[in-house]
Amino acid sequence: xxxxxxxxxxxxxxxxAIEEKKRLDGRQTYDYRNIKISFGTDYGCCxxxxxxxxxxxxxxxxLVSPKLNRATEGILFFNLELSQMAAPAFEPGRQSDLLVxxxxxxxxxLRNSKCIDTESLCVVAGEKVWQIRVDLHLLNHDGxxxxxxxxxxxxxxxxxRRPDVSVQGDEVTLYxxxxxxxxxxxxxHMPICVSxxxxxxxTYLLVDPNEREERxxxxxxxxxxxxxxxxxxxxxSGGIMLLKDQVLRCSKIAGVxxxxxxELIQKALENDQKVRKEGGKFGFAESIANQRIxxxxxxxxxxxxxxxxxxxxxIIAEAEPPSEVVSKPVLWTPGTAQIGEGIENSWGDLEDSGxxxxxxxxxxxxxxxxxxxxxxxxxxxxxxxxDAPIVLSDSEEEEMIIxxxxxxxxxxRTQTISAKQEKTPSKKPVKKRKKxxxxx
Amino acid sequence: xxxxxAGVYGPAEVKVSKEIFNKATLEVILRPKIGLPGxxxxxxxQLIRNTCEAVVLGALHPRTSITTVLQVVSDAGSLLAxxxxxxxxxxxxxxxxxxxxxxxxxxxxxxDGTLVLDPxxxxxxxxxxxxxxxxxxxxxxxxxxxxxxxxxDAELQQCLAAAQAASQHVFRFxxxxxxxRYSKS
Numbered sequence: 001x002x003x004x005x006x007x008x009x010x011x012x013x014x015x016x017a018i019e020e021k022k023r024l025d026g027r028q029t030y031d032y033r034n035i036k037i038s039f040g041t042d043y044g045c046c047x048x049x050x051x052x053x054x055x056x057x058x059x060x061x062x063l064v065s066p067k068l069n070r071a072t073e074g075i076l077f078f079n080l081e082l083s084q085m086a087a088p089a090f091e092p093g094r095q096s097d098l099l100v101x102x103x104x105x106x107x108x109x110l111r112n113s114k115c116i117d118t119e120s121l122c123v124v125a126g127e128k129v130w131q132i133r134v135d136l137h138l139l140n141h142d143g144x145x146x147x148x149x150x151x152x153x154x155x156x157x158x159x160x161r162r163p164d165v166s167v168q169g170d171e172v173t174l175y176x177x178x179x180x181x182x183x184x185x186x187x188x189h190m191p192i193c194v195s196x197x198x199x200x201x202x203t204y205l206l207v208d209p210n211e212r213e214e215r216x217x218x219x220x221x222x223x224x225x226x227x228x229x230x231x232x233x234x235x236x237s238g239g240i241m242l243l244k245d246q247v248l249r250c251s252k253i254a255g256v257x258x259x260x261x262x263e264l265i266q267k268a269l270e271n272d273q274k275v276r277k278e279g280g281k282f283g284f285a286e287s288i289a290n291q292r293i294x295x296x297x298x299x300x301x302x303x304x305x306x307x308x309x310x311x312x313x314x315i316i317a318e319a320e321p322p323s324e325v326v327s328k329p330v331l332w333t334p335g336t337a338q339i340g341e342g343i344e345n346s347w348g349d350l351e352d353s354g355x356x357x358x359x360x361x362x363x364x365x366x367x368x369x370x371x372x373x374x375x376x377x378x379x380x381x382x383x384x385x386x387d388a389p390i391v392l393s394d395s396e397e398e399e400m401i402i403x404x405x406x407x408x409x410x411x412x413r414t415q416t417i418s419a420k421q422e423k424t425p426s427k428k429p430v431k432k433r434k435k436x437x438x439x440x
Numbered sequence: 441x442x443x444x445x446a447g448v449y450g451p452a453e454v455k456v457s458k459e460i461f462n463k464a465t466l467e468v469i470l471r472p473k474i475g476l477p478g479x480x481x482x483x484x485x486q487l488i489r490n491t492c493e494a495v496v497l498g499a500l501h502p503r504t505s506i507t508t509v510l511q512v513v514s515d516a517g518s519l520l521a522x523x524x525x526x527x528x529x530x531x532x533x534x535x536x537x538x539x540x541x542x543x544x545x546x547x548x549x550x551x552d553g554t555l556v557l558d559p560x561x562x563x564x565x566x567x568x569x570x571x572x573x574x575x576x577x578x579x580x581x582x583x584x585x586x587x588x589x590x591x592x593d594a595e596l597q598q599c600l601a602a603a604q605a606a607s608q609h610v611f612r613f614x615x616x617x618x619x620x621r622y623s624k625s
Contacts, residue, residue: 002453045514083471
């Protein structure tokens with residue numbers, strides 16, 4: 001679906017409100033929306049909600065051979081997908097620009113900052129390394145995808161546990177989660193992106209823009225920082241020209257925000273760890289709050305299947321078993337056999353010479369069709385025996401002798417024009433052929 | 441533990457190449473959690489789509505498209521049934537006109553013939569046959585069935601009867617959760 005354009009009055013309204021330091025949702029200029037982090041049952045699965053923007057992150061790992069020029073390092077792979085669920089404008093072919101931009105930013109933030117120790121992902125140098133794959137799915141777009149995605153990525157990576165591996169000489173043993181507890185990844189630091197939206201050529205600044213604000217902004221500045229106040233990535237887009245002190249001010253704000261967010265992440269990870277250790281229930285199903293009216297849970301319900309067997313037996317007793325359809329292949333010459341016949345050529349009238357043959361075939365087959373129609377109430381066994389005596393009007397053979405299964409008498413069919421007694425006047429066949437197509 | 445998130449967009453604009461002149465075009469998109477969607481997802485999409493086709497009153501919205509997007513949040517067995525349930529609920533919540541509700545039930549038969557409803561991933565892997573049915577709410581009729589493995593026709597009828605009994609519970613769940621949802625307004 002095409003994106004609905006933003007009306008001029010809405011645009012003006014938003015800009016005026018920003019000039020007066022007001023935001024539509026009542027936040028202050030430097031306020032973030034509510035961040036909620038929940039984990040799934042598998043390790044490495046999390047959903048991050050930044051206001052209404054939702055991102056699902058999942059980390060998975062696989063043993064592969066390393067890249068040729070980096071034989072001792074593991075491979076990190078990031079993939080952000082803008083699901084069609086996120087906004088009606090996100091259609092499979094249409095979001096490439098935005099998608100590429102987000103993916104690239106995410107990669108620079110997480111890969112180039114070396115937050116994950118890739119050397120520790122090596123199992124056998126030059127042969128086997130871990131490939132860690134981070135899949136992020138945007139579930140709802142309400143602005144500031146990059147922040148939510150970076151938080152989801154780093155939380156998922158911190159939550160993930162990879163299977164334990166031990167190397168003894170030449171032998172590599174991969175332990176399943178049941179044999180040995182899976183091992184967390186070694187993460188040096190947690191880079192988190194903070195976005196700043198600029199309006200009116202850099203005069204006004206907002207942190208964490210929501211979707212409407214993103215639409216009217218002039219430019220975006222993204223700073224990825226970790227809690228040690230090190231800038232991992234910085235990117236300015238939109239063509240706004242910023243002064244040095246503006247950028248410095250933004251980085252200070254980012255420092256404060258990142259500290260808060262990192263604390264939140266740590267708390268969430270600890271909580272989840274605690275619940276898992278105590279054996280409590282965890283996972284998304286549990287994290288849906290019970291008190292909300294729109295959420296509903298039902299406990300496992302045992303189903304009474306005691307009468308299932310009797311019911312089933314009844315049904316089978318009433319239904320006749322399907323007939324034994326024995327296909328009798330007809331041997332023409334050694335190496336050529338024919339089983340059954342094809343359906344009549346339904347390509348329509350080809351030429352006159354073909355017409356009469358088709359007519360005859362049509363009439364013949366139409367009669368069978370009638371009798372089949374009458375039989376529809378009856379079981380399968382009857383239909384099985386009408387093993388389609390249909391003429392192959394295109395075949396080159398002059399004569400075909402078909403042996404029918406028991407019931408029907410032998411029929412001799414010829415392609416030659418003469419000699420078809422029995423049949424109905426030639427007017428009818430055309431109509432009956434049409435009926436056959438309708439039945440098809 | 442299996443969770444699926446469903447979103448429905450529609451009736452909305454449809455590309456001219458895909459439009460059907462007398463009914464709505466139904467589209468189902470299933471996104472797996474890891475990796476890019478592959479053939480298995482495509483086949484599940486088609487199964488879900490065919491079930492919806494039988495139930496949605498497309499004739500009321502000709503030349504439009506009704507798109508269902510499903511995101512697998514976690515997979516711990518009985519995924520297709522979960523997707524079917526999510527789709528039905530999402531269609532109801534979106535207000536798409538339907539002639540009946542439908543639900544998905546999975547049944548697993550293990551090597552000694554014991555029937556397990558709603559199997560976990562482990563049970564599915566060790567089962568001799570796994571059968572998934574889509575049943576409608578009006579007369580518990582069968583809308584779609586897909587099976588994997590070896591089973592006899594008696595077992596098929598048994599599984600179907602068990603699924604029909606189980607569908608009662610699922611429809612009761614639908615009813616109660618919808619009551620809660622609309623009780624607010």
